[in-house]
Amino acid sequence: MKQLLDIMRQLRDPESGCPWDLEQNFATIAPYTIEEAYEVADAIAQNDMSGLRSELGDLLFQVVFHAQMASEAELFNFQDVVQGISQKMIERHPHVFQPEAPKLTAAEQTEAWEKAKSLNKDSVLDGIARNLPELLKAVKLTKYAAVTGFDWPNIQDVFDKLAEETEELQEAVQSGQREAMAEELGDLLFVCANLARHMQIDPAAALRGANAKFEQRFREVEKRAKIQHPKKENFDLKVLDELWNQVKAEQKTHEP
Numbered sequence: 001m002k003q004l005l006d007i008m009r010q011l012r013d014p015e016s017g018c019p020w021d022l023e024q025n026f027a028t029i030a031p032y033t034i035e036e037a038y039e040v041a042d043a044i045a046q047n048d049m050s051g052l053r054s055e056l057g058d059l060l061f062q063v064v065f066h067a068q069m070a071s072e073a074e075l076f077n078f079q080d081v082v083q084g085i086s087q088k089m090i091e092r093h094p095h096v097f098q099p100e101a102p103k104l105t106a107a108e109q110t111e112a113w114e115k116a117k118s119l120n121k122d123s124v125l126d127g128i129a130r131n132l133p134e135l136l137k138a139v140k141l142t143k144y145a146a147v148t149g150f151d152w153p154n155i156q157d158v159f160d161k162l163a164e165e166t167e168e169l170q171e172a173v174q175s176g177q178r179e180a181m182a183e184e185l186g187d188l189l190f191v192c193a194n195l196a197r198h199m200q201i202d203p204a205a206a207l208r209g210a211n212a213k214f215e216q217r218f219r220e221v222e223k224r225a226k227i228q229h230p231k232k233e234n235f236d237l238k239v240l241d242e243l244w245n246q247v248k249a250e251q252k253t254h255e256p
Contacts, residue, residue: 005068039059142194218244221247
């Protein structure tokens, strides 16, 4: 860590540092921090452990970059960041760091964690980042609200709500009012995120899997359509649908 911190200080040295690094601030670096986090997630999804090692390094560098800029502004430094997260982990895990504390299951620990986060807040929703991806934000909103008891008691109630919102979206579509359609579609997506939370499934990961599956199947459909009709650029829906069903059936056959 000392080597990395020294490198960062050299990059930001006013006299001998890198011009690009010297021009940066918290706002300009933030998008890179988000991008690196996504690249970490992608390496995990691809089971690319070599890539994960590299991406974790890139993400760590982002933390060091922010800490260096904060140190220059005399706000805090990297050691403050480490001390802060260390103290938080100790406080949030009394069952690990306090021998006399009762042992908790994973579910009980999750509930205790959320309750601890809600202390000293005007609202349990305080602290949720405004610029989170909206699907993740929807999950967090419902998760934090559930700490107060504001949650459906079972998953069937969520399915009932999903059916209700689907019906309301259909009515909005029939009305032709775009604002109403957008609102009802948002409500439907929000309930889908809540459903994912009840199922303990990451909705972003589920959607990522669906996107990958669609892309793989459609590329194969596109290839076969071009072989069958080499002079065409656009194809009849019936042709594409038949090819889609073929590809889908073949993939199902080869699944373990």
